[in-house]
Amino acid sequence: MKTQDMDRDWLTTARTLQKALPYMQRYSGAIVVVKFGGNAMGGVEAMADFARDIVLMRQVGVNPVVVHGGGPMINEMLGKLGIESHFVNGKRVTDQATVEVVEMVLTGLVNKRIVQAIMDEGGRAVGLSGKDDDLMVCEADDPQLGFVGRPIEMNVQVLRDLFKAGIIPVIAPVATGMDPNETFNVNGDTAAGAIAGALKADRLLLLTDVPGVKDADGNVVTQLSPEQVRAMIDDGTISGGMIPKVETALQAVEKGVRAAVIINGKLPNAALLELFTEHGAGSIIRASEPRVPTSE
Ligand SMILES: Nc1ncnc2c1ncn2[C@@H]1O[C@H](COP(=O)(O)OP(=O)(O)O)[C@@H](O)[C@H]1O
Numbered sequence: 380m381k382t383q384d385m386d387r388d389w390l391t392t393a394r395t396l397q398k399a400l401p402y403m404q405r406y407s408g409a410i411v412v413v414k415f416g417g418n419a420m421g422g423v424e425a426m427a428d429f430a431r432d433i434v435l436m437r438q439v440g441v442n443p444v445v446v447h448g449g450g451p452m453i454n455e456m457l458g459k460l461g462i463e464s465h466f467v468n469g470k471r472v473t474d475q476a477t478v479e480v481v482e483m484v485l486t487g488l489v490n491k492r493i494v495q496a497i498m499d500e501g502g503r504a505v506g507l508s509g510k511d512d513d514l515m516v517c518e519a520d521d522p523q524l525g526f527v528g529r530p531i532e533m534n535v536q537v538l539r540d541l542f543k544a545g546i547i548p549v550i551a552p553v554a555t556g557m558d559p560n561e562t563f564n565v566n567g568d569t570a571a572g573a574i575a576g577a578l579k580a581d582r583l584l585l586l587t588d589v590p591g592v593k594d595a596d597g598n599v600v601t602q603l604s605p606e607q608v609r610a611m612i613d614d615g616t617i618s619g620g621m622i623p624k625v626e627t628a629l630q631a632v633e634k635g636v637r638a639a640v641i642i643n644g645k646l647p648n649a650a651l652l653e654l655f656t657e658h659g660a661g662s663i664i665r666a667s668e669p670r671v672p673t674s675e
Pocket residue numbers: 415416417418419448450469567586587588589591592593594616617618619620621622
């Protein structure tokens with residue numbers, strides 16, 4: 380590279396940092412809940428990239444909370460064990476044998492992989508599930524789904540304690556019930572929404588493997604009202620795993636989360652693009668807030 384080109388490169392970096400200033404100021408002290416879906420996780424490099432974004436958020440004063448999924452990893456383990464499983468409206472029908480595998484895979488393998496990736500990037504992370512400190516207490520969502528939980532009580536003080544210590548919480552969507560020894564499998568999106576709602580988070584970012592919510596022609600809809608979302612579920616434009624995602628986004632906004640955004644976690648730096656640039660990304664569902672902070 381010529382010296383002149385190199386200078387131009389560094390100048391661009393400096394300019395980019397400067398442009399991010401109003402966004403960094405806006406999100407300083409903010410709580411941002413990031414749902415990291417199993418389909419968005421990809422390989423080692425994608426995981427490291429995600430972890431770097433989360434550490435950077437923390438570095439500039441944001442309080443990130445990671446809530447993860449791991450559906451594909453659960454499928455793989457169930458396959459190895461010869462346990463069949465199927466989904467109803469994006470939620471896994473969960474019997475006793477399945478819930479044990481879900482807990483092992485999510486709170487063990489997946490949770491620790493994310494914690495390790497954040498530590499490797501120089502952050503501090505602690506992994507927990509909905510069972511820890513009774514963070515998320517559930518009841519059965521629907522009898523036909525078995526041990527699938529619907530959060531009914533949230534105790535988020537432990538998360539605030541971790542924020543104070545500069546520690547990033549990484550949460551597996553497995554929860555306790557009202558009865559002793561009860562374990563529930565919670566859809567990752569549902570768990571992220573419940574946690575964001577209880578914390579009254581500034582943003583809920585739902586990272587998945589598509590660039591946003593698509594209309595019937597396959598185009599991403601950048602802004603969605605609750606009415607539009609409901610109509611798209613009713614006419615089948617939104618289906619499968621996208622249903623719990625948009626329902627979560629709606630409920631979170633109703634509970635006081637300022638905005639929920641569905642973005643492509645496979646896109647490098649997706650979360651940074653959404654939080655710290657004018658560009659934004661994906662589909663945003665919100666109460667009543669303009670997207671660009673400089674126009675506020
Ligand atoms: N209208 C829609 N727009 C975008 N994706 C949709 C839509 N309807 C259904 N989907 C499906 O939802 C999937 C995302 O949900 P899911 O597989 O559960 O993701 P994750 O594992 O990230 O939580 C997409 O890959 C897509 O196949």
